Amino acid sequence: MIQRMSHASIFVLDQDVAKDFYVGKLGFEVNTDETMPNGFRWLTVNPKGQPGFEIILMKVAPGPKLQEEDVASMTHLIKRGALGAGAFETADCRKTYEELKAKGVEFLSPPTDQFYGVEAVFKNPFGNWFSMTQPKHI
Secondary structure (H helix, E strand, O other), X not given: OOOOOOEEEEXXXXXXXHHHHHHHHOOOEEXXXXXXXXXXXXXXXXXXXXXOOEEEEEEOOOOOOOOHHHHHHHHHHHHHOXXXXXEEEOOOHHHHHHHHHHOOOEEEEEEEEEOOEEEEXXXXXXXXXXXXXXXXXX
C-alpha cells in the first residue's frame, strides 16, 4: 500500500536559476544537490520545515526518458506558461504576496477570495505557474 508522496518533479530549464528562485526568493531549503557519475544533477528543495517532501528541480534534457523532440516540446510549453506545477499553502496569502512581489516574484493574479480560501498565482523564471493559497482552515 502506498503510504505517502515523497518527491515530485518540476521541470526547469536551468537548475542554478531554479535553485536561486526557490531558495533565494521563496525561502525553500536545499535538501540534496549532488551530481551523479553519469552527469545527472539530483537537485531537490523543500519548503522550510517540510523535509519529508522533496521537489526535484529536474532539468529538461534528453536522456533515457526524454527524446530530443520531447525536450523541444516541453521547453516550448514551459516557456509559454502552459504548465501548472502545483499549489503551496501559506498562513497569510496577502502578506506573502507582498513579500514575494517585493523580491521580484512575478504574479499572474493577485490574492483573490475563493470558496476555498484566498489564492494568488505566480510563476517561476521559466513559466511554470503555481497557486499560493490560504485555505479557510488556516
